[in-house]
Amino acid sequence: MTNFIVPDLKITPRTGGYARGQDGFEHILRSALALLVNHGSAALTLRRIATESGMNVGNLNYYFRSKEELIRELLNAVISSYEESFDEIVHEAGATAEARLENLVMLILEDITTKKTTRFFPELWAMANHDPFVYDRMNELYDRARVSLNELIGEINPALPEDERKILALFISASMEGMTMFAGYEKPWRAQMPMLEIIARRSFIQLVSTLRPGEIKGDLSIGGS
Amino acid sequence: MTNFIVPDLKITPRTGGYARGQDGFEHILRSALALLVNHGSAALTLRRIATESGMNVGNLNYYFRSKEELIRELLNAVISSYEESFDEIVHEAGATAEARLENLVMLILEDITTKKTTRFFPELWAMANHDPFVYDRMNELYDRARVSLNELIGEINPALPEDERKILALFISASMEGMTMFAGYEKPWRAQMPMLEIIARRSFIQLVSTLRPGEIKGDLSIGGS
DNA sequence: GATAATATTGTTCACTTGTCCAAATTTAGT
DNA sequence: ACTAAATTTGGACAAGTGAACAATATTATC
Numbered sequence: 485m486t487n488f489i490v491p492d493l494k495i496t497p498r499t500g501g502y503a504r505g506q507d508g509f510e511h512i513l514r515s516a517l518a519l520l521v522n523h524g525s526a527a528l529t530l531r532r533i534a535t536e537s538g539m540n541v542g543n544l545n546y547y548f549r550s551k552e553e554l555i556r557e558l559l560n561a562v563i564s565s566y567e568e569s570f571d572e573i574v575h576e577a578g579a580t581a582e583a584r585l586e587n588l589v590m591l592i593l594e595d596i597t598t599k600k601t602t603r604f605f606p607e608l609w610a611m612a613n614h615d616p617f618v619y620d621r622m623n624e625l626y627d628r629a630r631v632s633l634n635e636l637i638g639e640i641n642p643a644l645p646e647d648e649r650k651i652l653a654l655f656i657s658a659s660m661e662g663m664t665m666f667a668g669y670e671k672p673w674r675a676q677m678p679m680l681e682i683i684a685r686r687s688f689i690q691l692v693s694t695l696r697p698g699e700i701k702g703d704l705s706i707g708g709s
Numbered sequence: 710m711t712n713f714i715v716p717d718l719k720i721t722p723r724t725g726g727y728a729r730g731q732d733g734f735e736h737i738l739r740s741a742l743a744l745l746v747n748h749g750s751a752a753l754t755l756r757r758i759a760t761e762s763g764m765n766v767g768n769l770n771y772y773f774r775s776k777e778e779l780i781r782e783l784l785n786a787v788i789s790s791y792e793e794s795f796d797e798i799v800h801e802a803g804a805t806a807e808a809r810l811e812n813l814v815m816l817i818l819e820d821i822t823t824k825k826t827t828r829f830f831p832e833l834w835a836m837a838n839h840d841p842f843v844y845d846r847m848n849e850l851y852d853r854a855r856v857s858l859n860e861l862i863g864e865i866n867p868a869l870p871e872d873e874r875k876i877l878a879l880f881i882s883a884s885m886e887g888m889t890m891f892a893g894y895e896k897p898w899r900a901q902m903p904m905l906e907i908i909a910r911r912s913f914i915q916l917v918s919t920l921r922p923g924e925i926k927g928d929l930s931i932g933g934s
Numbered sequence: 935g936a937t938a939a940t941a942t943t944g945t946t947c948a949c950t951t952g953t954c955c956a957a958a959t960t961t962a963g964t
Numbered sequence: 965a966c967t968a969a970a971t972t973t974g975g976a977c978a979a980g981t982g983a984a985c986a987a988t989a990t991t992a993t994c
Contacts, residue, residue: 531980531981541982651908655912658890659884662889665837666851683877729960729970766974767953768972775952
């Protein structure tokens with residue numbers, strides 16, 4: 485419960501081929517991810533991937549028609565792993581809905597401090613700005629990540645209509661993602677993440693449980709002028 | 710007040726040289742920024758920058774010793790512009806501290822919907838993961854961006870000690886940055902940004918005004934088990 | 935252990951990358 | 965107009981890029 489680790493890759497077995505081929509396929513993607521995480525997208529050249537995986541350059545072209553296809557498979561494998569993990573997290577038991585929401589927040593924020601997550605997602609966000617495939621796949625991931633958040637909000641605050649719940653879930657999810665650049669792996673506020681977790685839990689619970697239907701729509705703020 | 714636009718670049722005039730040289734210098738950085746924003750960091754090649762600015766490749770090497778120096782100057786110019794703008798925002802008049810905090814939140818979230826901001830910052834975050842210079846410069850920027858936030862928190866909740874104020878400011882700032890990938894320029898939730906702004910204002914004000922000293926440190930949560 | 939499918943190697947190709955430099959052009963002050 | 969400094973040009977260079985291919989080695993199955 486305290487430690488929930490998302491596997492690096494979720495690879496759908498290829499049809500046909502030998503066992504060695506499956507190994508090679510996974511090995512290549514694993515090496516590519518290591519390069520991306522340790523040296524950034526600029527290091528993602530076929531030759532560096534080949535060297536990293538102890539293979540010949542030509543062999544990469546056997547597994548992947550093009551470099552673009554390799555990268556797509558890589559992103560897809562990483563993203564699929566997150567999607568699977570999120571589905572598991574949802575079904576984790578918990579007492580009240582509030583407690584389960586707090587657990588979810590903790591799990592996500594702890595994952596953010598992971599080297600892989602801290603390094604991978606900014607690359608993903610940057611790529612999504614210029615690659616429609618990455619854009620779509622990324623939004624698929626976050627859509628699914630918000631499903632459980634959405635349900636918990638519904639349990640805690642049933643009066644809130646569905647569309648407002650969705651926006652609230654987005655706000656909470658986006659808030660947490662924003663911590664990546666500041667309290668992620670080797671980031672200056674990494675040591676303060678436990679306190680950020682407390683703030684996040686407190687703030688999100690308060691927000692979810694006290695937001696009234698329609699409050700989001702009009703600009704009738706509470707304390708505002 | 711409604712529209713606060715951060716200039717693209719803040720360039721410190723070079724010493725010596727003709728006026729034409731200064732123009733060329735700025736023109737190159739402007740073209741490089743356009744490429745980065747419109748096509749991503751992969752498009753930042755000297756030849757594309759040269760073409761974009763109607764110059765010869767060799768001329769870029771006259772202005773910048775190396776490609777790395779060009780990119781550093783570019784990032785520095787963009788970041789400096791933000792720093793200058795933040796200093797101006799701080800001194801914007803406002804009634805209560807709450808109202809000024811709400812204004813600040815609105816300004817930042819509106820800037821996030823800008824094409825330049827939505828596209829530039831994810832690139833910056835990704836670069837900061839592997840380039841120490843970018844890492845330092847980025848943290849300088851955010852440190853300064855949080856100064857005004859910090860002061861407002863102190864006004865609203867004077868009982869809160871300085872170190873807890875800092876973490877609270879970080880939480881708020883990071884939360885807003887996280888909206889970039891979801892409600893930024895051409896992002897799926899762009900149209901819902903006004904509602905996200907309402908949620909953010911309400912949530913942040915509530916958080917800042919009700920957080921008690923020491924609450925962050927211990928794990929004595931409010932509604933928790 | 936022969937055989938066909940699968941995997942790997944080594945090499946070649948055309949192209950792009952950043953850097954460098956000598957020559958030509960433009961600029962500003964005399 | 966003359967001049968020296970500043971700017972710009974165009975082309976060269978070695979190194980690296982993704983892609984392609986025939987030749988070789990490995991695997992699983994009979």
